[in-house]
Amino acid sequence: MSPSSSQLRMPRLDGAGVDEHLRLAALQSYDILDTPREEAFDRIVRLIRNVFDVPIAFISMIAADRQWAKACIGLPDPNLDRKVTFCRMVLASGQPVVIEDLSQAEDWKNSPFVTGPAHMRFYAGVPLRTMDGFVLGTLCAIDKKPRSFTEANLDVLTDLAAIVMHELELRRTAEVDVLTKVLTRRAFTVQARQVLALMDRQDRFSSVIMLDIDRFKAVNDTHGHATGDLVLSEVARICQTQLRSTDLVGRLGGEEFVVLLPGTGAKDAVRIAEKIRKAIAAAAIDVGSTSLAVTSSFGIATVDAKTSELNALLGLADAGLYMAKSRGRDRVVALQAEMQAERQTEG
Incomplete structure (x- = not known):
């Protein structure tokens, strides 16, 4: 069964805690924030859009005070205030989060993303987790209408998140850019x-x-x-x-x-x-x-x-x-x- 917002518990891994300092240090080590678009990541969000037939898909990195999209479809602004994003649920729980109808979720029904022109109704997000267990951000699919999301769907989204992390690891460890043969x-x-x-x-x-x-x-x-x-x-x-x-x-x-x-x-x-x-x-x-x-x-x-x-x-x-x-x-x-x-x- 997909978790709803009422089932979520939000441990204090954000804010000023030691865990959050370590997580932010891990994020910094990947040197990914505010980098230009890259086809490897753009391809993944296109897959999400096509596989799940959703208008909004993105790969996000969650910094201290903002959420930034490395790749996105359907988001006009890659930068969002971390405090108002659905993805902070994934960061807090460290687990996939699926909300089939945001307008019926007590914690989110009054969100400007739900009540405003974005008209978001469905959210599915899975964590982008390092080998050390730190959540760098999320891989998300969002729809403008309520919908169901099966365990098989969630498995596909989780597999795509693993591909994102593989790309991030390759990007971090590579000395030479594969395409151009110059330094990364x-x-x-x-x-x-x-x-x-x-x-x-x-x-x-x-x-x-x-x-x-x-x-x-x-x-x-x-x-x-x-x-x-x-x-x-x-x-x-x-x-x-x-x-x-x-x-x-x-x-x-x-x-x-x-x-x-x-x-x-x-x-x-x-x-x-x-x-x-x-x-x-x-x-x-x-x-x-x-x-x-x-x-x-x-x-x-x-x-x-x-x-x-x-x-x-x-x-x-x-x-x-x-x-x-x-x-x-x-x-x-x-x-x-x-x-x-x-x-x-x-x-």
Whole structure:
């Protein structure tokens, strides 16, 4: 029999307890929050939608104060307040939760998700559990009408949750991105911090380049994901041919890449980014019977007195990348250099 909300007991594993601190540390170790969409996870939510014929399906990660969807269908906002989500029942109990009619569940009948325009009526969620037993988030199916959910249905949803966890484990342990053959996000982060520490001891500059393929969604939508994968692989290959063996190249996720240039100042970083940009724009990427031309946008950050930690560098490079997109794409923006030039002009 599927559990109802009245049958649930909610142990205090959230809040300020020790268990919640350990759970959040486990979640952080997967480096998954706020990462770009990935086809492996998008495929799973499409399966949920098609297998169960539901309009809403998602893979969520539950942080200290919010629930964030790594992949979702039917949710307009990937970020939700943790306190108001149905998934906190799964987190609290550590068990699958099925509510066949939310409008009849005492704890949820007045929820804005039930009474408001979302008109949610059915909820099924299973935990995403690590090998150490920590619940990172949930895998969910939601319908806008009440429905039954058999034990066999729940078994399928549980099996899909196991596939999600397998993908997360592969993602965490992999050093090299299978598709593009560059470093994974996690491996890049670990190695980049080591390199930056070494450069700091030698009192040398380093720079970060962040790049994003322009209008990549249109490539996938028009030509399919297989073609999109070819474009990603080719862009990664072009980047590596323009760099030194000591430079680090990583895929942050989706169509976004990052490069660490040890011992390289801002001027040379711009020169290298321009070289990569031109090489990508000039390439005719063979996708079977035709070829595609793509462009990329770049943001640059360089170690200085105020910006030396990796996350700060990535944030500044990302801001430059955003600026490059807003200025028309297919360009390089080094915000630090622009800000310094503005100060000199004002002075």
